[in-house]
Amino acid sequence: MTRKEVRAALPRWRRAVHAHAEEGWTEFWTTACVAQTLQGLGLTPRLGREVLDAGARMGLPAPDVRAAARRRAAAEGADATLLARMGDATGVVVEVGPVDQPVVLALRFDMDALPLQESREPEHVPAAGGYASRHAGQCHACGHDAHVTLGLGLAACLQAEGAPALRQRVRLIFQPAEEGVRGAACLRAHVTGVPWFLAVHLGLGQPSGTLITGATGLMASTKFDALFTGQAAHAGKAPEQGRDALKGAAAALMGLHDLPRYGSGENRVHVGCLRGGTARNVVADRALLQGETRAVTCDMAEDLFARAREVLAGAAAMYGLGCRIDLAGQCPAADSDAAFAAQLARWAREVRLENGCAAFARVGERVSMGASDDAATFMRAVQQQGGQAAYAILGSSGPAGHHDPRFDLDESVLWPGVLWLESVCRHLA
Template identity: 45%
Template sequence: MDFEPSVSSEQLSAFRREFHRHAESGFSEFWTTAFLASRLSEAGCAVLVGEEALCREARMGVPEEAVQQARLAAALEQGADPYWLERMHGLTGLIADIRPDLPPHTVLRFDIDAVDVDESQSPAHFPAREGFRSLNAHESHACGHDGHAAIGLGTALELVRLKDCLRHNVRLIFEPAEEGLRGAAAMVKAGAVEGAKYFFAAHIGVNARQSGELVCGTEGFLASTKFDAEFFGKAAHAGAEPHEGRNSLLAAASAVLNLHAIPRHGKGETRIAVGRMESGTGRNVIPSYAKLICETRGSNTEVNDWMFEQARRILEHSAAMYGQECRITLMGGGGTAASDRAMCELVRRASENIPYFRHELVKDMGRGFGADDACAFLEAVQAQGGMGTYAQIGSHLPAGHHSPDFDFDESLLLPSVELFCRVALELDARK
């Protein structure tokens, strides 16, 4: 089918800037979900929210209730539609079906969460200069998911316009909590990709750092396990009765040093990181509690599982050395998946009709960037006999991902919508 987009670059930039202004952390994307649900429903999509879109019990790393209530109140204050907030029942993210009378055939994934980073206020930072810097402290779109959401919304508007020409259902997933690998498992558990034959997702930037560049598929993602470790000891007067205390800070510090001493695995790349350590209440009090926020990674699930088992053993033994109780809580995680070559070739062919993508900067396969929750969707589709790919859409980046100064080239939005539509239409012609 010949395709000419009707959505404009200006409209997509406006969407992107609204998402950027209302940046929300994982599982707290209340304003974002309500905005998307309202626009998609008005356009004629069948919208699934709440437990129709994801399994409540399968979520990991959900913010505390007080945090959720504060973020929900902020979303309401910023104009989120109460009708959709009510229907969500505290769950964020959504599914939009173009042809709900048919089972899912092609699934397109767009992540919508922000990063826990304070955004730059420098006049050199484009969102700050143009007045769409994040309204929410410590939450900003420093990874391009605002662009992904805008591309997803634009793609839905185009496909619903063409739905009478579609032979199959195209399902768009707007995933919450991609950061930390938390959202996809809950959506897969709810059946989001059940029966689907094709899967397509993309990320702005990553290892495609030139505008006009396109990587049609990705391999080499790292499997990962995200977890918190808590130590419970006993407080005591540090001067009068230090012998009565059981020092949680020392237990945690010992664990940190030994975690980073885990040997590398011979069967693949491995990573260990402790991102934060919390402990202590006062200068003269033996700390009775400590918390570590950690992750392991591996080039495959086997290697990552080995790393996590080594980490668990070190944490438990460090606790025992200092008379502590230790509690380890899983906060997220996922496996690894590789794009199918046939899907990479399809994406390449689709890009040939889009002037933004420069032929000399288009390649079939590239390396992953750490981990991405899209792997859970891709693995699930491949496990049921389907295929898929994860592309990287090139953009000049003034700063790296998760940096306060991160931004991207908005001129990629319309070509990206066209790419997703052309891929979906090509797949629709298949069985």
């Protein structure tokens, strides 16, 4: 491809991925699409079972949900050979650069969508343009369709006609299941021994034309499912013979939200889902509570989750219930390295569009995140081995915030984003 063709392909790639929105761990069509595009660029992507530690996957949907998504991907034209290679797992890893040289930079691009029904209102641009999600109840409302596009655009620019070869290698990680911080842990091995790591997220409140190269305060987060089990009984004739799982779960919900906040930094507790019981006149024998804790340091996160477990166990004991706690996702806290963020910002200020204008109207080095992203898993792994990591935000103005059915992105920010990522690769590798 020529660079001009790469630029023209960006909205096409983004819209195709957007239309095939797939929730975490079901990104079969997206995985095949990414791998096929990379192969078309002359690269050798590895995918699914070939790249991830399947045992470390957290928050997996039920096997029948994943199998149905895989069949749907095949019906929608995903390459059969690629589907066979990925097995029951999603995700792609690819390297660009000479095979006998070390990998000096790893970049993370997440590719999952959300369990959310996309807006069909005529003012919603993807709906009007005919590329809204064709999958009921799933949509790209966090911009990960843009992240996939940035990764493909970067690979295409590095491989473009007449482009100089890299002296060392870069590794692109197309990660499944970022939502719920579930996916990075099973791909952690791909940053072992890599000295530089960069992740980029679109939007996050920053307007188009802005690039922030080093977010700070990525919060540690633990997602958990607590299943309360009791004893069913007739609610009129013999309620004393029952053990009410619903009451235990409700008490736990109140107790969790009543946990004291820490004075030493930002932290959160939230229960987003409570399901239990079968009928009005039956003592409920099962109730499921889905919650999360977040904290700005790993120590605080550990303490907070330990207290949450005490509340869950205490509520279960109060009503004579069993309580099983399953981890559904987990990531550490992380900060971008200031020196790396400053370097990334200097390179960003030098990036020019074809017309000679600066690619970004404003380049900042730091902003507080106030949320979680499991890119933090990669960041900490790289930092703990002496490397440097950064989490960048590529501004994108839009009609609604993230995780809103009306979320949309500004496609014009994709090309400057790709140019900056290419420049980072050419400086470091």
